[in-house]
Amino acid sequence: MNSQSSPLRKLINHFNNKKGQIYTASTFSILNKIFDIAPPLLIGLAVDTVVKQEESFLAEMGISDKIHQIYILAILTxxxxxxxxxxxxxxxxxxxxLAQEVQHDLRMEAYDHLQNLHISFYQEQNSGNLTTVLNDDINQLERFLDIGANDIIQTLTTVVSIGAIFFYLSPQIALLSLTPVPFILWGSFYFQRKVQPRYQNVRSEAGLLASMLVNNIAGMMTIKSYVAQKFEYNRLEKQSNRYARANKEAIRVSSSFSPIIRMAVLCGFLFTLTIGASQVFDGSLEVGSYSVLIFLVQRLLWPLTRLGETFDLYQRSMASTSRVMDLLETEIKVIDGKEELESFDGEVSFENINFKYDEEDNTGLKDITLKIQAGQTVALVGPTGSGKSTMLKLLQRFYDPQSGHVNFDGRNLKELKQNSLRSHIGFVSQDTYLFHGTVLDNIIYGSNEATEVDAMKAAKLAEAHDFIELLPQGYQTIVGERGQKLSGGQRQRIAIARAILKDPKLFIFDEATSAIDNETEAAIQRSLKTITQGRTTVMVAHRLSTIIHADQICVLNEGRIEQRGTHEELIKQDGLYRALWNVQTGNV
Structure with missing residues (x-):
């Protein structure tokens, strides 16, 4: 627990700025426990006053009148x-x-760090597990700070304070009564080593269970379509049982701690009861002092018997803290640049780009060099896996190439702040993501100062206004999670409106018309021809009919640009583009 790399040490170092609050809260815990221990001393004084009267301790302090002694005790009480x-x-x-501040700060810091992590991180993780870390794991720490931290401090205060009183009243009883304490502390560390990996396993299984629930709820339509309800029920039941078994195993070990403590403390109580009574009988211990010892050993008993529960809470919180700290320590692979891209004319270039997703990846991009003049429309076409979407990811700096660099107006993207360069980009992907909220909320997303009138103008350009007006509440209609209340074409048109409203210098369309019928596609093509005037546009398309008017078409194959030119130029060449065109137009 005292290791420099322990979750507790990491947590304390992480919140170094809150040490003042921790010290203040700890002081209140100590003072509260000291005054909580004081009543047995008053009981001892009361017994001493009643038994010895004019020879009592208070009488020796100069208060000889018995009733005055009682008044003094009442006032002190x-x-x-x-x-x-x-x-x-x-x-x-x-x-x-403090618990609320820490859980809030830690959650927001973890979320902020999460937003800055590399895109590949999300491909390797599952959303349910990350949700568990940001929510349930941080709540475990909150519960410990709410209750457990105070319990530990007060337990230590109880042991030290009562130990000092015992040694003052009877060193012999103190030695015997407090003998179990070192064994209890040793047992705490022993059980910590036993329980810690079990609670880490509990948190891991909880993350997997949450992930399964999130994925199943999001994919309920697919589950129903394939009549897989029973399969998913059994799969979830299996994972839920794994989580329950992990919890039971941790509880089995941690629960055995409390009875052991109770028996150890019982030994101390029996020593006080028997040896203290014998000392009273032989006159070496006052009756009042004996009363104090009996009452105080009870005060020692209850905090120590609760130590098992506190210890359990501590282990759960440390297992959770470890997961949160692991997330915070995840390396940010794409380091932000330092320069602002205040203005952008729209010139984009790829210079000698070589990129692959990992060392064993045989695909990726190879020797890509491409210059796009400001205001040009460039289309990227080619077979699946040829590298089209990868080029778009490099444009937005979701990844950095292993060699070569991407430039905006001749400036290397690595030198620019990511938010600054992306503020000049309007992106529409094939997998359109809408947030739970109104149609208006989703259109003005990222353009928060825009008005409803601005949103309507963008929607008209995206051929979305007419269908939005027919929705139950128009622009105030709730679209549902991921926009599931709308059709695929409707979602895509709202996403296009969102990109239009941003008024960027660079449009990026990744299969932006894939989910739209032919009539709507034709309308959107007319709109795009208007809105892309004076703006650089990079489009990925499988349907070649959508890009025949592009200024330049680049044909990718196995990560290389195999052909480039206009539609008319490429259709005349005996190459991949003409083969793709013939397949799509039926001329084969």
């Missing part, structure tokens, strides 16, 4: 209970406030 209540209020406010 009121003050101590009031202070104990005050510090209990303060510790709860500070610890719970």
């Amino acid at each position: 009121f003050i101590i209970w009031a202070l104990e209540s005050l510090f209990e209020y303060l510790l709860k406010v500070w610890w719970r406030g």
Whole structure:
């Protein structure tokens, strides 16, 4: 637990700026526990006053009148209970406030880091697991700071304070009564090593379960279409059982800790009960002191018996913290540039680009050199896997090439801030993503200062306005998660409107008309011809009829540009483009 690489140490170092709040909250916990321990001392004084009267401890302090002694005890009791209540209020406010701040800061920092991670990270992870890290794992830490941190501090305060009182009243009883404490502490570390990997397994299984639920809910239409409900039920049941078994195994080990503590503390209580009584009998211990010891050992018993629950909460939170820290320590592979792209004329160039997704990848891009003049429309065509979409990803700097570089107006993208360069790009993908919200929300997404009138203008250019007006609430219609209330063509037209509203210097269309019928496609082609005037446009298309008016068509094959030219030029050549054209037009 004290290792420099432990989750707790990482967490403390990570929130170094909150040490002042931690110290303040810890002080309130200590003071609350000190005043919580004080009442047994008052009981001892009360017993001493009643039994010894004029020879009591308070009488020796100069308060000889018995009733005055009782009044003094009553006043002290009121003050101590009031202070104990005050510090209990303060510790709860500070610890719970700290818990809320930490969980909020950690969640937002993790989410921000997540947004900056490489696209390949998302291809290797599953959304359910990431959701569990950002939500449930951080909530586990919040629960520990809410309750567990205070319990640990107060337990330590109890052991130290009661130990000091025991040694003052009877060193012999103290030695015997507190003997179990070192064994309890040793047992804590022993059980930590036993439980830690089990709770890490619990968090891992929880992530897999969440991922399965998220994916199944998103893919419910496919599940129903293939009548796979029973299959998915069985698959989910299997994973749920794995999660339950992992939890049971962790609980089995952690639950055995509390009974062991209880028996160890019982030994201390029996020592106090028997040896203390014998000392009272032989006159070496006052009755009042014996009462204090009996009551205090009970105060020691309950916090230590709860240590097992606190320990369980700690282990769960540390397993979760480890997962959050692993996410925060994930390397950001695409390092942001330092320069702003304040203006962009629209010239784009690929210079000697070589790129592959990993070392074993035999596909990718090879020796790509392409210059696109400002305002030109360039189409990328070719077989599936030839590298068309990869070029679009490099344009948006989702990846960096292994050699060569991509330029905007002659400036290397690596030197530019990513948000700055992407602010000049309007992107429409084949897999259109709409957010849960209204049609208007989705059109003005990324153009937050735009008005509904602006959105309508963009929708008209995208041939979307007419169908939007026919929706139940028009532009205020909720589209559903991922836009599932709309057809594929409707979703794509809204995405095109979103890109138009952004008013970029560079349009990127990745199969942007793939889900649109021929009539709508023709209308959109007319719109695109208008909106792309004076703007650079890069299009990927399988349907060659959509790009015949492009200024330049690049034909990719196995990661290389095999042909380039206009439609008229390429159709005359005996090459891949003419072969693709003949297949699509039926001239084979």
